Amino acid sequence: MSIPTNGVPVKEELEQVIPPAEILAKGPVVVVECFQNIPCDPCAASCPSGAIQPFEDINNLPTVDYEKCTGCGLCIASCPGLAIFVVDINYSDKEALLKIPYEMLPLPKKGQVVAGLDRSGRKVADVKVARVQRTKNKTNIITIIVPKDLAMVIRNIKVGDEQNG
């Protein structure tokens, strides 16, 4: 089981896209979970800091210059694959801040406690919503406070009674 067979990336696959520890330690930074050569490039065009490098070939994987990334999160909503997240590992002693794209309704409310789901949709923790940003293109951005050790595990939330396994 790995991303080509069930859509859930395994450890070796994730290692290719998770920023190095020293970068994560510096503050909010982008995590681009894009594993396949497909004709797609809006993430690069959306990044105001040039952190996601312009594509030489539209089929390449995105490359990130983490030094340039401010963690602003503007790229999140641009990605048609909903594959971009921003992680701030230093939010507090025990917690990290995570920005995720979200296209379901109803939207959660600020302060609400929702289920934090892993990459296979399994609930792994209760998490608190810190911010809800509505965007023009309707891929909304939800900021959640998650246990530090789950910052690279949680990738979705369950708000109401919509599907999860």
Add this chain to the structure above:
Amino acid sequence: MKEYDIVIVGGGPAGLAAALTAASCAASVLLVDDGLQLGGQLIKQTHKFFGSSEQFAGIRGIEIADNFIDKIKKSPNIDILTQATATGYYEDGILTILEGLNGNSLVKVKPRCLIVATGAAENMLPFINNDLPGVYGAGAVQTLMNVYGVVPGEKVLMVGAGNIGLIVAYQLIQAKIKVEAIVEAMPCIGGYWVHASKIARLGVPIYTSCTLKEVRGKEQVEGATICNIDKKFCFISQSEKDLDVDTICLAVGLSPLSELLWQTGCEMNYIPELCGYVALRDENMRTSSEKIYIAGDVTGIEEASSAMIEGQIAGLNATASLGFYHKEYTKLNSKYKRQLSQLRNNIMSEAINRGIQKVIIQKGETHVYSH
């Protein structure tokens, strides 16, 4: 009878792009579509598109359609006929169209050049009880939900993990319908992995090397049995699993909708890589019939992005063949062709490139044009 420089059959992305391009060359254009509104597949695509940010990547399909339709309605040289089905093209160069909801009014027009952009039809799958109510094509489900706001059922099994299966599964969940599972006969997910991950994060299991064996039910779908399959696509015994579903959604591929092209008599060939029978064409999208051009999924199943570029190439060259050269003809023609080859320069397009090699009429190849 009304005459037009260019008549385009099909108002999807290919036809829309062809119409705008032809109109920009000062040709008179008629755009014919059998839908209630223009847009083809685009009007039900609520997801953001892939592709180049120079074109429409990151923008939702419905917005791409709105953008086109707006421009087309403003163009004085384009006439539009919706709820109108083109039924035949005859030796005397006349196109017959059945118009109106019941198709009870016959219109005849005479195009100097015809562009066929009729798109594709969904494939069916053989399994026990595949004729029960509750068995849908994924495209039909998408139309019901996203165009008419009707939910198809409550608990769905999606068959096929190509992009259409993955995207429609996601949109079902957005509509609050439960997707029990996605099964895929191939050993790997055929659609983009980012779409698969999006579904997986919602808790939907994707089973590869697995297929639908049987649907149960009397009056309608009441359940389904899925089963693992081996490398030879044979059922593996004891691997059956029963699912409690009331809806089966088939996303097992599309075939070019080429009836009209058959009827015109242009040369056709069966090309598995392009998903069915397609017309031979040159690199300007002209078929073996001098006055007939093609664009979009009817030339081989691909994407809206390539359909739009093919539409531009067909529109530009069909008008040029009538003597209406766009003032930047040469520049645009090579730009569009370059964009198309860039789009196809990836592993996922290998089959398409192979297929096109088999149907392309080479430059300089003497071709006896019928018509």
